[in-house]
Amino acid sequence: MKELVIISGKGGTGKTSIVASFAALADKCVLADADVDAADLHLILDPRTVHREKFSGGSRARIMSGHCTACGKCEEVCRFDAITYDGPGNGRVSKTYRIDPIACEGCGVCAYFCAEQAIEFAPVVNGQLFVSETRHGPMVHAKLGIAEENSGKLVSLVRTQAKAIAQERKLDLILIDGSPGIGCPVISSITGADHVLVVTEPTLSGLHDLQRVTDLTTHFGIKMQICINKWDLNEGLASEIEARARQRGVRVAGKVRYDQAVTKAQIKRKSIVEYAHDGAAVDIKQLWDEVSSGIAETPPGVTARRYS
Numbered sequence: 001m002k003e004l005v006i007i008s009g010k011g012g013t014g015k016t017s018i019v020a021s022f023a024a025l026a027d028k029c030v031l032a033d034a035d036v037d038a039a040d041l042h043l044i045l046d047p048r049t050v051h052r053e054k055f056s057g058g059s060r061a062r063i064m065s066g067h068c069t070a071c072g073k074c075e076e077v078c079r080f081d082a083i084t085y086d087g088p089g090n091g092r093v094s095k096t097y098r099i100d101p102i103a104c105e106g107c108g109v110c111a112y113f114c115a116e117q118a119i120e121f122a123p124v125v126n127g128q129l130f131v132s133e134t135r136h137g138p139m140v141h142a143k144l145g146i147a148e149e150n151s152g153k154l155v156s157l158v159r160t161q162a163k164a165i166a167q168e169r170k171l172d173l174i175l176i177d178g179s180p181g182i183g184c185p186v187i188s189s190i191t192g193a194d195h196v197l198v199v200t201e202p203t204l205s206g207l208h209d210l211q212r213v214t215d216l217t218t219h220f221g222i223k224m225q226i227c228i229n230k231w232d233l234n235e236g237l238a239s240e241i242e243a244r245a246r247q248r249g250v251r252v253a254g255k256v257r258y259d260q261a262v263t264k265a266q267i268k269r270k271s272i273v274e275y276a277h278d279g280a281a282v283d284i285k286q287l288w289d290e291v292s293s294g295i296a297e298t299p300p301g302v303t304a305r306r307y308s
Contacts, residue, residue: 001166002295003159003193005034007178007186007217008200009209014229015199017262018284019177020044020271023136025288029173031134032162033141034155034189036127041177046269047132047139055142055157056123057150058106061099063087067118068096074110074119083110102147126150129157131165138165152184159189173295181209182216190217195295196224197253202237210241214250225253225294227287232257253294254287256280 006022008015019041023031033041063074063083070093075083082103087096099110099119111121127144140162142154162174178189190196196217200210210226217224226245231238238255245252257280265275273281 001163001172001174002195003174003176004195004197004291004295005176005178005190005193006197006199007189007213008180008198009182009211009213010205011038011180013180013199013201013206014256014262015180016041016044016177017266017272018197018199018227018229018256018287019175021273021281021284022175022288022291023134024271024273025285026136026173026175026292028171029137029175030162030166030169030171031137031139032158032174032176033139034158034176034185035179036142036144036151036154036158036185037179039141039143041139042132042141044266044269044271045134045136045139047130047134047141049130049132051131053129054125055127055129055144055154057126057148057153058124059108059121060101060104060106060124061108061110062101062120062122063097063099064118064120065096065098066090067116069093069116069118070096071115072097073113073115074099077109077113079109080105080107127154129154129161131161137171138169140165151179152188155179155185155188182212186213186216187220190220190222193222195291196222197227197291198224199227199229200241201229202231202234202241204237207237207241207244211244214248218248223294225251225291227253228255230258231255251294253290254283256283256287 006019033039065088082100087098108121111119126148129142132139140158179185200206228238259280261276262272265272
């Protein structure tokens, strides 16, 4: 079983469009959308959800006003200014303390020090995990709640579920749509993967963020290739990206031209390779041939550094 992760240094490079096309070109695979903060692969693949479950990435504190004696210890030990003295009164005190659920970091120190055991510290629902069927195979995706945290933990759950499905159905490839940037969800997306394709664009921000994300991938010792999407919008910067890649010893697997048909395909909820047979569709087919060959040459389990 091999894991191919497609990531980008910044959003808007066309990463998800390429993943959707790869899904159509792959013989059989399991799909996973690891961009849990803003998942959008489902917009193209039109999945049918067969299973959903709640995701809890931590706990949150809540003061039970009826038990509170307004001693103030919770406010004293809270380092996040999440506790205020404006809660409702009870039969013993005129006012009690209240915890702001948005400011609360879920550390639990207030509950630990509450002598009256007036603080409930319980798991909270941060999002949802979905298992769906698409026209190209099973898909695992998720949705993190608004302003919720622990996206890295949810990404790990998505990948774990995708691996279980791949083993159950005896599928050899897991195709993962990773998150943009270099933060926690990206690290969770690529850790222990067999192959990474970094999608960039010929802009100054694209070049800058490409350097950051290649540094991250190199740190984890994962085999990496680069794709320059919409390369013909700025041929000078595209050439500079190729030169930088050569300096780092990273192979440019392919370049995809700008094509308005990509947008037309998305409106019809199709990938470009399903919608057209020329233009960007040709480039992506060539890109897939190059990347899939690289995956086949990579023995499973060669990642230099694996972190749990």
